[in-house]
Amino acid sequence: MSETINIAVIGGSGLYNMPEITDVSTRHIDTPYGPTSADIVIGTLRGKRVAFLPRHGKGHVFTPSTVPYRANIWALKSLGVRFIVAVNACGSLREDYAPGHIVIPDQLFDHTKAERGGRSFFDTGLVGHIGVADPFSPELSGVLYAAVQSAGGTAHNGGTFIIIEGPRFSTRGESRIYQQWGCSIIGMTTCPEAFLAREAEIAYATMAHITDYDVWHEEAVTVDMVMQTFHQNLELAQQAVAAAVERIDEHADYAAHTALTSAIMTDSSVRSPEVLERLRHIVGRLLSTAT
Secondary structure (H helix, E strand, O other), X not given: OOOOOOEEEEEOHHHHOOOOOEEEEEEOOOOOOOOOOOOEEEEEXXXXXXXXXXXXXXXXXXXXXXXXXXXXXXHHHHOOOOEEEEEEEXXXXXXXXXXXXXXXXXXXXXXXXXXXXXXXXXXOOEOEOOOOOOOXXXXXXXXXXHHHHHOOOOEEEOOEEEEEOOOOOOOHHHHHHHHHOXXXXXXXXXXXXXXXXXXXXXXXXEEEEEEEOOOOOOOOOOHHHHHHXXXXXXXXXXXXXXXXXXXXXXXOOOHHHHXXXXXXXXXXXXXXXXXXXXXXXXXXXXXXXXX
């Protein structure tokens, strides 16, 4: 019987290329939504087995719009994952959130436009309405905030993370409007990833690494600027991830772990067997407890 993995990290490949990770293996998982971004790397970190998944694939081959988000979350859920630590690069829309700092946001604004491979696991034949008033797990976010501080990083607890389509950066007009809307940071990949994790009853939170001030701050954002800052912070990111993994109680029950309770609207007599089979890992808890 294959081992159960409770914790996953979604981010860049640099996050699992650290000497502290041992007993490394890779896992290829076939999903109903096609292949994952890359094979999942499983290793031991701070005494816990952790699944690492490079969001954009090895070598960064997927744009924010083409990342196979549903396949990624389905595959992690099939491993038994209950906690996802996401790592993102982002731009700052606030003067006090400076490049090099890390934000643990508490809100999301989905301003993406493309289908992104599917925004929900639910489909005709099995309808579910998930609550995402607080899209990040507050319990896990607290763990990440403490982890960044313990690793010596400057952390900000809270803020609205606006997610744009990409892959282009914002115009100055867009950037200034996002500020007026009350957004704190800007990125391209957290939606629908966070929402799919909620549908899968996985606690999800993110460490958003500020690489730039977007373009409201006058200087133009470039890939070189983003990558230079992120590489400078890579060691901090690795230390913060390791500290977070160490702090996570694998047996804790968070609110996200029962997010589907009362969410499914479709009567049991007309639920699609095909959709139920596709979502056996996603809705399995409800089916196993049904009377």
